[in-house]
Amino acid sequence: TTIMAVEFDGGVVIGADSRTTSGFYVANRVTDKLTPVHDRIFCCRSGSAADTQAVADAVAYQLAFHSVELEEPPRVRTAARLFQQSCYRYREELSAGIIVAGWDPRRGGQVYVVPMGGLLLRQPFAVGGSGSSYIYGFLDATFQPGMSRSQCQEFVARALALAMVRDGSSGGVIRLAAITKEGVERTVLAGSDLP
Amino acid sequence: RRRSPMVTGTSVLGLKFGGGVMLAADTVGSYGSLARFRGISRLLRVNGSTALGASGDVADFQHLRQLLEQMVIDEELLGDGHSYSPRALHSWLTRVLYNRRSKINPLWNSIVIGGVYGGESFLGYVDMLGVAYEAPSLATGFGAYLAQPLLRAALEREQLPTREEARELLERCLRVLYYRDARSFNRYELAVVTEKGVELEGPLTLEANWDIAHLV
Numbered sequence: 001t002t003i004m005a006v007e008f009d010g011g012v013v014i015g016a017d018s019r020t021t022s023g024f025y026v027a028n029r030v031t032d033k034l035t036p037v038h039d040r041i042f043c044c045r046s047g048s049a050a051d052t053q054a055v056a057d058a059v060a061y062q063l064a065f066h067s068v069e070l071e072e073p074p075r076v077r078t079a080a081r082l083f084q085q086s087c088y089r090y091r092e093e094l095s096a097g098i099i100v101a102g103w104d105p106r107r108g109g110q111v112y113v114v115p116m117g118g119l120l121l122r123q124p125f126a127v128g129g130s131g132s133s134y135i136y137g138f139l140d141a142t143f144q145p146g147m148s149r150s151q152c153q154e155f156v157a158r159a160l161a162l163a164m165v166r167d168g169s170s171g172g173v174i175r176l177a178a179i180t181k182e183g184v185e186r187t188v189l190a191g192s193d194l195p
Numbered sequence: 196r197r198r199s200p201m202v203t204g205t206s207v208l209g210l211k212f213g214g215g216v217m218l219a220a221d222t223v224g225s226y227g228s229l230a231r232f233r234g235i236s237r238l239l240r241v242n243g244s245t246a247l248g249a250s251g252d253v254a255d256f257q258h259l260r261q262l263l264e265q266m267v268i269d270e271e272l273l274g275d276g277h278s279y280s281p282r283a284l285h286s287w288l289t290r291v292l293y294n295r296r297s298k299i300n301p302l303w304n305s306i307v308i309g310g311v312y313g314g315e316s317f318l319g320y321v322d323m324l325g326v327a328y329e330a331p332s333l334a335t336g337f338g339a340y341l342a343q344p345l346l347r348a349a350l351e352r353e354q355l356p357t358r359e360e361a362r363e364l365l366e367r368c369l370r371v372l373y374y375r376d377a378r379s380f381n382r383y384e385l386a387v388v389t390e391k392g393v394e395l396e397g398p399l400t401l402e403a404n405w406d407i408a409h410l411v
Binding site: 088091092113115116117118119120121123133136 | 200201231254
């Protein structure tokens with residue numbers, strides 16, 4: 001798996017590959033690892049598919065309840081904190097590396113990372129999954145703060161494409177999503193569309 | 196039932212000087228050998244008289260930070276004019292860490308607490324086993340092997356170092372650790388605690404000297 005999220009002024013761009021493996025067998029080559037937990041908040045899942053789906057479902061429920069009580073859209077930070085609470089409490093049992101990203105009216109676009117172990121950290125951009133190891137160099141060399149939405153999309157697509165080539169556990173198509181005040185725009189880059 | 200730490204921080208240094216105590220730690224969270232998170236703060240201002248630094252598992256440190264922050268809030272709500280002394284916090288942390296280790300579920304950290312209270316400086320150490328002690332200089336992790344001798348040498352003199360001397364010494368130690376600790380980083384933070392309170396400085400960057408490379 002390779003997952004990634006980048007903040008820009010006005011929202012976030014998130015991306016993931018689409019390969020799920022069971023040992024060496026590709027169980028699903030068109031997986032969707034970008035999972036909504038609320039209207040403008042998504043999570044990128046890496047690690048055990050079962051674990052991350054279970055936690056994401058629980059967080060989605062908690063957020064839905066919370067946002068009814070609040071009578072306004074929940075903060076991205078709240079979603080990230082909910083993930084962190086489960087991932088830290090059950091750190092021995094879970095195998096889950098999660099990136100939470102989205103847009104809220106208070107703080108705009110935000111990216112939070114909850115890696116294995118259950119710490120919580122906000123970052124301008126985050127990567128995760130087995131494929132991320134291969135692109136740290138590329139990311140360090142290429143990332144600039146203050147990129148525009150389309151620059152972020154290109155940055156994410158290029159990074160994921162590079163990781164998918166080198167990592168056997170990553171591959172398939174690139175799923176991208178841009179989350180802003182206006183909503184969520186999803187795209188798929190496949191085959192010859194890949195950078 | 197535990198286990199191994201995931202994202203970890205390396206050495207934390209502590210030194211008493213004439214007027215207070217100083218803590219230093221770099222700002223990296225390592226994921227095994229990968230320097231994954233380069234902007235993590237491992238120093239914490241607990242209250243007006245105490246600062247704390249932690250090495251080891253960062254998720255556990257964040258958990259501790261939440262506990263401590265809540266404790267400080269609860270105490271302020273009491274409004275009786277008292278605040279936790281560095282010594283009291285050290286004692287509390289020792290109990291917490293020792294009890295966790297006794298359940299074979301430790302908070303995987305080594306912690307340095309420093310503070311000034313009632314005109315007196317305090318510098319204490321607690322770790323995941325519940326081992327706890329006080330000393331005029333402290334270091335966790337690699338620092339215990341490389342930095343502690345340098346710190347102790349400076350304390351052999353009659354008087355405690357001045358604030359400037361302490362700062363230079365800690366920087367020198369951090370530089371040695373940057374050269375020799377494979378899990379270190381050249382960005383760091385400093386916490387200075389005096390009677391006036393806690394000042395957190397950073398992130399600052401260390402300059403490395405590679406002149407000797409030309410001699411080889």
